[in-house]
Amino acid sequence: MQLEKNEGVGALWTRLGPNIARNAIINAAELASYDQVKQITLKILGFIDNVFTHLLCGFWSTFLLSVLIPQLICACRCCL
Numbered sequence: 001m002q003l004e005k006n007e008g009v010g011a012l013w014t015r016l017g018p019n020i021a022r023n024a025i026i027n028a029a030e031l032a033s034y035d036q037v038k039q040i041t042l043k044i045l046g047f048i049d050n051v052f053t054h055l056l057c058g059f060w061s062t063f064l065l066s067v068l069i070p071q072l073i074c075a076c077r078c079c080l
Contacts (some may be wrong), residue, residue, distance in 0.1 A: 026069055034061040 038057040047053045 026065070029069065030061060030065055032060065033064050037061050037064070 034057055037060045038053070041053055041057055042046045042049060047056075
Protein backbone atom coordinates (compact mmCIF):
# COMPACT_ATOMS: atom_id res chain seq x y z
CA MET A 1 0.00 0.00 0.00
CA GLN A 2 1.62 3.16 -1.24
CA LEU A 3 -0.36 5.48 1.02
CA GLU A 4 0.92 3.77 4.16
CA LYS A 5 4.51 3.90 2.94
CA ASN A 6 4.40 7.52 1.80
CA GLU A 7 2.19 9.22 4.38
CA GLY A 8 1.88 6.75 7.25
CA VAL A 9 -1.01 4.78 8.69
CA GLY A 10 -2.74 7.96 9.92
CA ALA A 11 -3.38 8.99 6.32
CA LEU A 12 -5.82 6.10 6.00
CA TRP A 13 -8.13 7.89 8.45
CA THR A 14 -8.18 11.28 6.74
CA ARG A 15 -11.61 12.53 5.73
CA LEU A 16 -13.24 9.93 7.99
CA GLY A 17 -15.41 12.51 9.76
CA PRO A 18 -16.91 14.01 6.58
CA ASN A 19 -17.63 10.51 5.23
CA ILE A 20 -19.43 9.53 8.42
CA ALA A 21 -21.46 12.76 8.34
CA ARG A 22 -22.40 12.23 4.67
CA ASN A 23 -23.45 8.64 5.32
CA ALA A 24 -25.52 9.70 8.33
CA ILE A 25 -27.39 12.19 6.13
CA ILE A 26 -27.98 9.54 3.48
CA ASN A 27 -29.26 7.00 6.03
CA ALA A 28 -31.57 9.54 7.68
CA ALA A 29 -32.94 10.57 4.28
CA GLU A 30 -33.49 6.95 3.31
CA LEU A 31 -35.42 6.15 6.47
CA ALA A 32 -37.51 9.31 6.21
CA SER A 33 -38.31 8.80 2.53
CA TYR A 34 -39.27 5.15 3.10
CA ASP A 35 -41.63 6.11 5.93
CA GLN A 36 -43.16 8.91 3.87
CA VAL A 37 -43.63 6.73 0.79
CA LYS A 38 -45.15 3.97 2.90
CA GLN A 39 -47.54 6.39 4.59
CA ILE A 40 -48.69 7.74 1.22
CA THR A 41 -49.01 4.23 -0.20
CA LEU A 42 -51.12 2.99 2.70
CA LYS A 43 -53.33 6.02 3.30
CA ILE A 44 -53.80 7.69 -0.07
CA LEU A 45 -53.45 4.79 -2.49
CA GLY A 46 -55.26 2.32 -0.21
CA PHE A 47 -52.72 -0.51 -0.26
CA ILE A 48 -52.69 -3.05 2.55
CA ASP A 49 -49.57 -3.60 4.66
CA ASN A 50 -47.93 -6.69 3.17
CA VAL A 51 -44.66 -7.78 1.55
CA PHE A 52 -45.57 -6.26 -1.81
CA THR A 53 -46.17 -2.88 -0.18
CA HIS A 54 -42.79 -3.04 1.57
CA LEU A 55 -41.02 -3.90 -1.69
CA LEU A 56 -42.85 -1.15 -3.57
CA CYS A 57 -42.04 1.46 -0.93
CA GLY A 58 -38.42 0.34 -0.79
CA PHE A 59 -38.14 0.64 -4.56
CA TRP A 60 -39.61 4.15 -4.68
CA SER A 61 -37.58 5.29 -1.70
CA THR A 62 -34.37 4.06 -3.30
CA PHE A 63 -35.33 5.61 -6.63
CA LEU A 64 -36.00 9.01 -5.05
CA LEU A 65 -32.74 8.94 -3.16
CA SER A 66 -30.74 7.91 -6.21
CA VAL A 67 -32.06 11.04 -7.92
CA LEU A 68 -31.75 13.47 -5.00
CA ILE A 69 -28.62 12.41 -3.07
CA PRO A 70 -26.08 12.99 -5.88
CA GLN A 71 -27.23 16.62 -6.07
CA LEU A 72 -26.79 16.97 -2.30
CA ILE A 73 -23.28 15.51 -2.44
CA CYS A 74 -22.36 17.76 -5.36
CA ALA A 75 -23.70 20.83 -3.56
CA CYS A 76 -21.77 19.93 -0.40
CA ARG A 77 -18.53 19.42 -2.32
CA CYS A 78 -18.93 22.73 -4.12
CA CYS A 79 -19.24 24.53 -0.77
CA LEU A 80 -16.05 23.02 0.65
